[in-house]
Amino acid sequence: MKAEIITIGDEILIGQIIDTNSAWIANELNLIGIEVGRMISIADQADEIIQAISDSFQRADAIIMTGGLGPTTDDKTKQVLCDYFQTRLVFDEDAYKDVEKFFRERHLEVNEINRQQAMLPENAINFPNPMGTARGMWFTKDGKHLFSLPGVPYEMKAIMQQSVLPELKKLSGSQYIFHKTIMTVGIGEAFLAEKIHLWETDLPSFIKLAYLPSPGLVRLRLSAKGNHPEIVQNAVMQKVKELEKIIPEYIYGFDDEPLEKVVGDILKDKGKTLCTAESCTGGYISHLITSIPGSSNYFKGSVIAYSNEIKANILKVDENLLKEYGAVSQQVVEAMAKNTHQLLQSDYSIAVSGIAGPDGGTPEKPVGYVWIAVADAQTCKSEAFHFGNQRMQNIQRTALSALNMLRLMLINA
Amino acid sequence: MKAEIITIGDEILIGQIIDTNSAWIANELNLIGIEVGRMISIADQADEIIQAISDSFQRADAIIMTGGLGPTTDDKTKQVLCDYFQTRLVFDEDAYKDVEKFFRERHLEVNEINRQQAMLPENAINFPNPMGTARGMWFTKDGKHLFSLPGVPYEMKAIMQQSVLPELKKLSGSQYIFHKTIMTVGIGEAFLAEKIHLWETDLPSFIKLAYLPSPGLVRLRLSAKGNHPEIVQNAVMQKVKELEKIIPEYIYGFDDEPLEKVVGDILKDKGKTLCTAESCTGGYISHLITSIPGSSNYFKGSVIAYSNEIKANILKVDENLLKEYGAVSQQVVEAMAKNTHQLLQSDYSIAVSGIAGPDGGTPEKPVGYVWIAVADAQTCKSEAFHFGNQRMQNIQRTALSALNMLRLMLINA
Incomplete structure (x- = not known):
């Protein structure tokens, strides 16, 4: 039909x-x-x-x-x-x-x-x-x-x-359609295409592949049609298994599952809690996490430190660090992650600080420059990113990159 | 064309x-x-x-x-x-x-x-x-x-x-199209239609009206076509002026301007600052505010108190209030608004606490039940709302209602 x-x-x-x-x-x-x-x-x-x-x-x-x-x-x-x-x-x-x-x-x-x-x-x-x-x-x-x-x-x-x-x-009639979407994070469309080129060439003709990029993510969708649900599904799932062996580090989930849900599920399984300290994302990471029903089981809350005052007074970031390195720096974002973690008594924390734009960029720290840190009781991992010049995209990419850093810390813990 | x-x-x-x-x-x-x-x-x-x-x-x-x-x-x-x-x-x-x-x-x-x-x-x-x-x-x-x-x-x-x-x-040719959208908040589509029925009947035939409802808002769009930009524009703006006299309390802005931008502009004009304390919205109000470029000029930050612990330990809400009245209550939301306001040293604050759903409802406090408070140094205004049973809609409606309460406090100050 x-x-x-x-x-x-x-x-x-x-x-x-x-x-x-x-x-x-x-x-x-x-x-x-x-x-x-x-x-x-x-x-x-x-x-x-x-x-x-x-x-x-x-x-x-x-x-x-x-x-x-x-x-x-x-x-x-x-x-x-x-x-x-x-x-x-x-x-x-x-x-x-x-x-x-x-x-x-x-x-x-x-x-x-x-x-x-x-x-x-x-x-x-x-x-x-x-x-x-x-x-x-x-x-x-x-x-x-x-x-x-x-x-x-x-x-x-x-x-x-x-x-x-x-x-x-x-x-409706009996024709069966099966879609399977593989969610990837941390790699661009063309580079992904190159990495999986041989796998793609090898797809049977009744399975179609589509690349669906959005800021920070690329979804790979396999679609197959046929009269026998079991045969169609098995053929697609066989190809998915092959793909999981080729690019395990980039696959975070399936079928449009949001990254914030995957991260939440891991926290729930491990019985661990999370908090965030956000500057440039202004509450967006916290919003993504709490958009998932049941997130109150693992999410404690956030300090949105949009002003440096709040970074210093509430998050107790050393004012000398703020002066010497600036709010967008490895030193400050690591202090934010470690302090929030203790302040909000959570097992894990995410901290971000960056220049979302359109204003506030400098030659050394242009619009799109972002520092992200994730921490547990023992360790703190941080990384700098260079995103683009679109405010909403910078906020979205920062949030997804931060959630992915936490995911990697969680599954490697 | x-x-x-x-x-x-x-x-x-x-x-x-x-x-x-x-x-x-x-x-x-x-x-x-x-x-x-x-x-x-x-x-x-x-x-x-x-x-x-x-x-x-x-x-x-x-x-x-x-x-x-x-x-x-x-x-x-x-x-x-x-x-x-x-x-x-x-x-x-x-x-x-x-x-x-x-x-x-x-x-x-x-x-x-x-x-x-x-x-x-x-x-x-x-x-x-x-x-x-x-x-x-x-x-x-x-x-x-x-x-x-x-x-x-x-x-x-x-x-x-x-x-x-x-x-x-x-x-393209010379035909001119003019659209003007009136943004309303706080009244449903059919009730709005009743209130402006006479004004609507009186529209000239070349001006068309559309009602565009979305959770928490109704936009009214006037569209007119003609060969003379000035005549078309004047006719539409005349009708807008009439409408402003009929429903002044519901009009917050024009032309798809978001409520968070209108509120931000008022704060900027007055040289005042804002912070939020969010429970059920989980950072969404803060995200809306910071999605506007330049919001760092008036927005200091937030405490997202998703757990009662954070309401008590960080926002210093009296534990007896939390025990006696529960987290979703006038008493608690007013305490959140007043304390955050002082903690984050801002001129104004917004606080929300409610049951976003799908879980967590009780017969007395069902899913969709929300308390909102707005405060400045002298006053604190609070109000209860009954929204529906959709989590994302409850979050959106809470955010818009809270921003509108602040808007009314600001323009009446």
């Missing part, structure tokens, strides 16, 4: 919001063996919507459409779909009860605008929205399917998981 | 990466009066690429295409474009010099894979890539234009800004 994804919204076409729905939907469809042929973003206009649906139905068996279902007047999709599928909007008692319940739980009254959410197409199946008031809709025509969902990501996801994906699973 | 954006990459279609390039490109095109009709994501396959280009050229005058230009073997776009535009790849001396320079600066040798980046189409203009090795390309056919750019966002942006946008500006 082949599907296409259509996202509706002028806000997407003028670049005001980034379409994150399509990626989430595509990932879920792949997991149930449905391939996504195209993703299309169009304006919230009747002719555009109708044209895009007709085009997609030429190529695909199913369309997942998001957006345009809000209660406000700029959303036109519901009426347009009724026109296309030759039906009309009728008042739905169940849907209205849900709208009432949604507002009652929030101690609010239903207004006239919200009441419109209970007007639904007569000849379509509609699905409850556990997170909001716009229901999902399932239209069928000439053996093709269109699922229309609200554009708010958590509402769309809730309806997909509860109603649409189970229905699609029943509709 | 009308454009379409085509992004190439299997990694987009299987949902492994989110396409952020299209939004950025659309925003830049709009600023120079070029409308984006569609955004399309397709597979890295010759027939798909050719079909998508032919389709887009039926509807639009220009195509901006990203992706598929990497040095690795899964990227096929360059050869496909040569076939479509009936030209061939030739070795480009200048491009090769740039590739060599790129690697020399990184103390690396050029390998054979990287050398391929200097093979470029004979009948296309190529543009230098200041951030990488894949050049941009400009093909022309029957008065239509195709610009092909690498998919790595910072490389694509660098080539767009340096070369493509200046060329497109010359090509």
